[in-house]
Amino acid sequence: MYVVVVGAGKVGWNLARELLDKGNELTVVESDPARYAVVEEELEHAAQYGDGSELWVLERAGIERADLVIAVTGDDEDNILICQVARDKYGVDRVIARCNNPRNLQHFELLGVKPAVSATDLILRLIEHEVPRVGLLHLLDLPQERLEIIEIEVLPGSPAAGKMVKDIGVPEGSLVISILRDGTGFVPLADSVVEAGDEVLLVLDTGLEDKITARFDPNGGSRDS
Amino acid sequence: MFVMIVGSGRVGSAVARRMLSEGHEVSVLDEDPEAIAHLEKGSDHSWEEQGGSFTVGTALEIDALIEAGIDRADAFVASTDGDNTNLVIAQVAQKRFRVENVVVRVLDPARAAWYEQQGLRTVCPTKIAIAELENAVLEAA
Numbered sequence: 437m438y439v440v441v442v443g444a445g446k447v448g449w450n451l452a453r454e455l456l457d458k459g460n461e462l463t464v465v466e467s468d469p470a471r472y473a474v475v476e477e478e479l480e481h482a483a484q485y486g487d488g489s490e491l492w493v494l495e496r497a498g499i500e501r502a503d504l505v506i507a508v509t510g511d512d513e514d515n516i517l518i519c520q521v522a523r524d525k526y527g528v529d530r531v532i533a534r535c536n537n538p539r540n541l542q543h544f545e546l547l548g549v550k551p552a553v554s555a556t557d558l559i560l561r562l563i564e565h566e567v568p569r570v571g572l573l574h575l576l577d578l579p580q581e582r583l584e585i586i587e588i589e590v591l592p593g594s595p596a597a598g599k600m601v602k603d604i605g606v607p608e609g610s611l612v613i614s615i616l617r618d619g620t621g622f623v624p625l626a627d628s629v630v631e632a633g634d635e636v637l638l639v640l641d642t643g644l645e646d647k648i649t650a651r652f653d654p655n656g657g658s659r660d661s
Numbered sequence: 662m663f664v665m666i667v668g669s670g671r672v673g674s675a676v677a678r679r680m681l682s683e684g685h686e687v688s689v690l691d692e693d694p695e696a697i698a699h700l701e702k703g704s705d706h707s708w709e710e711q712g713g714s715f716t717v718g719t720a721l722e723i724d725a726l727i728e729a730g731i732d733r734a735d736a737f738v739a740s741t742d743g744d745n746t747n748l749v750i751a752q753v754a755q756k757r758f759r760v761e762n763v764v765v766r767v768l769d770p771a772r773a774a775w776y777e778q779q780g781l782r783t784v785c786p787t788k789i790a791i792a793e794l795e796n797a798v799l800e801a802a
Contacts, residue, residue, distance in 0.1 A: 539721075
């Protein structure tokens with residue numbers, strides 16, 4: 437496969453290396469002379485100097501016979517433009533664009549440039565998944581059984597503080613199984629009172645985290661995560 | 662009519678002043694708060710006093726475009742110093758906000774020609790300069 441990569445920053449350069457290693461033919465285009473010199477030393481004829489949003493530069497890089505164009509410069513408008521002309525003017529079948537500012541993702545979508553890959557967005561999504569809320573810890577995940585055990589901290593001002601376990605109102609499909617207080621844990625009864633500073637262990641069906649957090653969050657759980 | 666101009670440099674500000682003097686409603690967006698000075702050139706009154714409006718924000722920010730009034734713009738001029746920025750926001754104005762009359766400044770003749778074919782009204786100062794220079798040389802000969 438013949439690939440044109442526009443932008444030889446960290447992303448572009450490493451992509452180029454990997455794609456070359458996998459046996460592809462490739463040209464990487466870079467407009468900064470100093471950066472180009474560095475990249476050219478390693479990639480030699482696979483590196484080309486020039487502004488990748490200039491059509492003649494793209495033509496020189498062989499865009500007309502490219503199977504794939506990857507635009508990974510630091511400017512979203514440049515990446516959009518490069519992918520648009522690659523697809524619409526030069527008939528390249530597949531384009532991939534880097535979206536630097538996730539707020540610009542809507543422009544990529546509007547102008548039909550897809551897929552657009554946003555590292556910030558990917559990491560944000562990972563964070564949401566891996567670290568759902570402050571004060572909430574995954575102790576055990578049993579995805580097959582669709583069960584998990586979490587530990588949640590009862591902060592001062594939490595709606596659960598001072599309530600009996602049966603009155604906290606944890607959703608159906610979840611159960612308070614233990615309370616940790618002053619370094620020791622105990623299995624609570626329905627009328628055991630939860631105090632601020634406690635850590636509460638719950639077993640729950642997957643997907644109930646948000647509802648549970650709402651019962652413990654001092655801010656009422658109304659904020660966006 | 663309501664004219665929105667993005668980029669208040671030499672070109673954008675001159676077009677804005679002219680439109681205002683012709684009695685149109687004019688809103689200018691620029692990322693540089695100092696760029697309003699271009700709009701006030703040759704006048705004792707501030708741009709707002711003259712009836713124009715000015716918003717600080719970058720061209721790709723939807724919120725800034727909306728704040729500047731793109732929703733009700735009859736005409737949209739993209740005249741920042743970046744060809745690619747101009748081409749992207751012009752398409753956003755056309756496709757997302759359905760602005761009727763969209764004009765884009767593009768310095769690179771090749772990109773100007775291609776996007777003209779794609780249905781954008783482009784103005785290429787480089788092409789105009791080349792033609793004028795050629796004519797001037799030929800006339801002098």
